[in-house]
Amino acid sequence: MRQPPRESCPASALTVALYLRFLTDRADSFSVVKTASGAIFAVHDVALVPRDLNPTKAELCKAVREQAKRKFGLGVRKRKAAMPVELLAAGVRMYASGDSKGRFSLFRLTVACMAAVMWVGCLRYSDMQMVWVGALRIYPTHMVFLLCNRKNDVYREGDVVYCARGGKWFCPCELSERLIAAGGLSGAVNLFQSWDGRKAVRDPQVPLSGRHIEYHACRREIIRMVAEGAGRTEQEVQAVFGTQSMRSGGATVVARKVSFEEFMRHGHWVTPAAAMRYVEPSTEERELTSNKEQTYL
Structure with missing residues (x-):
């Protein structure tokens, strides 16, 4: 049992911030944190919690999301190679x-x-x-x-x-x-x-x-x-x-x-x-591009 017990809905801003921070330490992209925050917002919205009281809108949660955004960036990470x-x-x-x-x-x-x-x-x-x-x-x-x-x-x-x-x-x-x-x-x-x-x-x-x-x-x-x-x-x-x-x-x-x-x-x-984004250039294509570039130097 958690000590002290925490309410799930409406959750406190501290509880949500701690959870988002937990995800930030273990995720490999900002989308994981962003999706979790959006899901928490949706649950409280469906439960008719006023939007201005939604915990995800608290400054503490905004700070955690901003920290995750700065850590991971918004680009696609770990893009897998094309299968030969x-x-x-x-x-x-x-x-x-x-x-x-x-x-x-x-x-x-x-x-x-x-x-x-x-x-x-x-x-x-x-x-x-x-x-x-x-x-x-x-x-x-x-x-x-x-x-x-x-x-x-x-x-x-x-x-x-x-x-x-x-x-x-x-x-x-x-x-x-x-x-x-x-x-x-x-x-x-x-x-x-x-x-x-x-x-x-x-x-x-x-x-x-x-x-x-x-x-x-x-x-x-x-x-x-x-x-x-x-x-x-x-x-x-x-x-x-x-x-x-x-x-x-x-x-x-x-x-x-x-x-x-x-x-x-x-x-x-x-x-x-x-x-x-899905087309992976071959070594020969890259070499040909470089050769064409050299002709103009």
Whole structure:
């Protein structure tokens, strides 16, 4: 029991400030502190606490937020690198072929298919959550699915994503067909579903849960798959790549192969500035730019 006990709603400004300070010491970006402060404000607002008495508006809490802003800055921190297709393909092929004992594994096939579709379709984690089996159509040459809502879909019009069949490294259409058939998936269910990890280790054919994969599980399993395929430790892979590496990896390749209009349409970016954040220039491109610069000196 806390001594002295603290009221939760309305909370005192000191309690909120101590909590925000606790987050500041352990977070790695200002958005964590800002989001927590906003959530506390919303709870008190819903509880009909007058806004001028909301603890987050106290000078003490403002000072803690300002200190966190100065500590972290407002820029994006620890941006993960783009996932090279060679590195991803090694893990996808290994997971799609079964477990370490050669047995078919439904959850490993799910991870392989999920990573392949995210990479080819330039999808975020939030996009991947909305891939429904009922909204997916697979044809001899490609597959297409509707995302009813995307993070930057201002007018909530939805977006149609195309993934071609074939490919030198892996085929998202083939993996999706295998996953749907093996999992018996149909109708209004997520294509990429979660599973019981402990049961999946004992029984590779454990059925899926019917619920979408949580973010931490998606990130962990993709990192584990890439590490296993590359023969590296999970810590080494996690230090460089994340779930956003799927989107940036696909975007980096697409940007060099198609026109700018096709690139913008495929990734559903709103502005060129937002799109180019996901394109990682190669060493050859940087060298060529430097060589062009030298000609004018």
